Amino acid sequence: MKSPLPLLFFMTEISCPARAVPLLSPLRHRCQWATTLLLLLIPWFRANGNSLLRVDIPGLNLHLFGQTLRIEELYLVLLFSLALTLGFLLITLLLGRVWCGWFCPQTTLTDLAEWFAKRLGLRGKKQQAGKIMQQAVLQLVHLFLAFLVSANLLWYFIEPQRFFSQLVTGQLHYAALIFLLLAALLVYLDLALVRRLMCSELCPYGRFQTALADQATLTLHLPPTELERCIECGSCVRVCPMEIDIRRGYQVECINCGRCLDACRQVMAKRNQPGLINYTFGTAGEGVRALLNLRTLLLSLATLILIVILLLAVYNRPAVSLKIAVSHTAASRELKDGNRATFFNAWVNNRSSQKATYHIAARQADNREALPLRGRASDFVLEAGENLRIDFILVAPVPSSQLEVEFILLDRTGNELAITSALIK
């Protein structure tokens, strides 16, 4: 049976004495490393002067591919998370645990730990006996990987350059330090003790995908019609990192890595026969047509709609925002001329990709009469993506009951960019 994904999984030809065998492993390794490197490097890349993806906790911002989302724009973050979740569900519904076997950094880390153990001659329990030095080196490798992963996680909150300078000068915030140590400890325990158990028993995504997989989900399959060609060599079982015998049919622990497929192909190539195991969408032999079902189509549609809504919401939001609040730290006071001075805090967020100069003005809402502002309300400059607090004083007549005041944010040429109002009593 031919693979249903000859284009998606373009196979690398590896020479074999009997014939050239198309193997998936080289491509899978590239996918694993590409994902891991991407996750390592994303915090180092910048767009519009900010990290490509970073949660700025002190500034209450999310830097997302050149856009800076403020906390008050949380709905965009929720939309983004929802689109990501639906996209992930869709991929799982279509491709099963392909993420686990081909992209997940946990799998890559475990592969790496096993590779080091093999290099040091520590693969099985028997091999480990008496090799103290090798054991120590392996633990050091685990520790290095653990701290690398832990630091990498922190870089999504603290820029890597700032992280290293704070670490070296001892200025890293204690919360960040605790996170670094705790995450490193967990990753170390994972590498030293847990490894594949994470995929089979602990990872919630692994459990979750079991509920999602249906008759059309991509899976490794050995058709019953091919079983009689099986020479019972056991290669497919020996190479399986999840210790599965795929000949017994689909099992939820299978991470769709394709190692068994490669192993069988190599064995059968020596007999000038095609491998017995293949990727198939479902097991009924429908191929890609199995994907044409209501569940897949509805989920694809919902994901697409959400992505379009998210893109429209992000790119059509105003380029600047203005928030105003009466100061809680300074009480308003009566002036000698009979007016009242009220202290305000304003937050201006320049969401554009360019530095800009702004100005805040005030007027009475009912008659649009201008009201004077004292303080920093004129000609202040904000860098791209910057959020700035401005403190100023509004001087207005003492109202008999209450006065509605409009605050207008203007650009250099006097264009009104944002308006917000406040009540003074």
Ligand code: SF4
């Ligand atoms: S059965 Fe095959 S695809 Fe599944 S985990 Fe084992 S080797 Fe990987």
Ligand code: SF4
């Ligand atoms: S590798 Fe292929 S031939 Fe060998 S036991 Fe597995 S399915 Fe059978």
